[in-house]
Amino acid sequence: MTGLTRTFRRRLRRAPVEDGAVEATPATTGEEAAPIDIEALELDSPALGELKAAGIKLAVPLVSQGELIGVLNLGPRLSEQEYSSDDRKLLDNLAAQAAPALRVGQLVRQQQAEAATRQRFEQELEVAKLIQQNFLPKQLPELSGWQVSAYYRPAREVGGDFYDVIPLPEGKVGFVVGDVTDKGVPAALVMAATRSVLRASAQRLVDPGETLERVNEHLCPDMPEKMFVTCLYGVLDPETGHFRFANAGHDLPYVKTANGVVELRARGMPLGLMPGMPYEEKETVLQPGDSLLLHSDGVVEAHDPEGAMFGFPRLKQCVADYPGGG
Secondary structure, rough: OOOHHHHHHHHHOOOOOOOOOHHHHHHHHOOOOOEEEEOOOOOOOHHHHHHHHOOOOOEEEEEOOOEEEEEEEEOOOOOOOOOOHHHHHHHHHHHHHHHHEEEEHEEEEEEHHHHHHHHHHHHHHHHHHHHHHHHHHOOOOOOOOOOOOOHHHOOOOOOOEEEEEEEOHHOOOEEEEEEOOOHHHHHHHHHHHHHHHHHHHHHHHHHHHHHHHHHHHHHHHHHHOOOOOOEEEEEEEEOOEEEEEEOOOOOOOOEEEOOEEEEEOOOOOOOOOOOOOOOOOEEEEEEOOEEOOOHHHHHHOOOOOOOOOOHHHHHHHHHHHOOOOO
């Protein structure tokens, strides 16, 4: 076999068959292809010219299951005699035996390469998973008179959803829930960056809207193409129940009150899309017995075994049916 095999295969397939030429296409149709006399070919083909310049006399196609997988190139005989009909029959038999063995070797190398790629990918996922887990809250705050709980489960090994609880001055607490528009390693890395910038900004800024503006300005220059982050950030005063929030395109929170379930709406573009975006701030007061749900789209987009999506109406009804904290 020589380095001209692939070029020969590609060029010879495309070349027209002229008078006196031997057509090589049976190698791709399941028929056995006989050795090809290179010197007898008269084709306008750069590959053929390279073969002749290299002193190749015969080219024996190697066919496996109707597919040309290689070419056995032979130079002149040491005796300087022409290849006889017996020689060509021998080469036919050799090609019939060699082609399946070559194909098996190719498949083994392909499987080994795929296995190595999977192993590297799994290692990368494991690293990203560890990074993501380290950026999620290790524990939730214990607030007198309040019950705080969280549930997190990525759709894959790592995902783009995240949440955080940020201690703030004067006993206030910042609550964050967000989602990166992708899954896997890139989403986990963007999530980690968003969480870090948001935590740093929240410690210096008071208003949720201003905090999201600062985060957006930091993310825009380095956000990967076709990715952005939806995020809701709210600040709770446990003493009064006052909850002030801003929303960067995230799913609306639900609040169960004595009068039913209400949605908390505030306008704002997702983070990382365009710089200079303002974020509207809204506020509400959570009364004793009220329940606040911050969630990502993974809840409403979940499907049952029959393929039915959970959906927003069902989630809203679940909030309405929740007994609350007393």
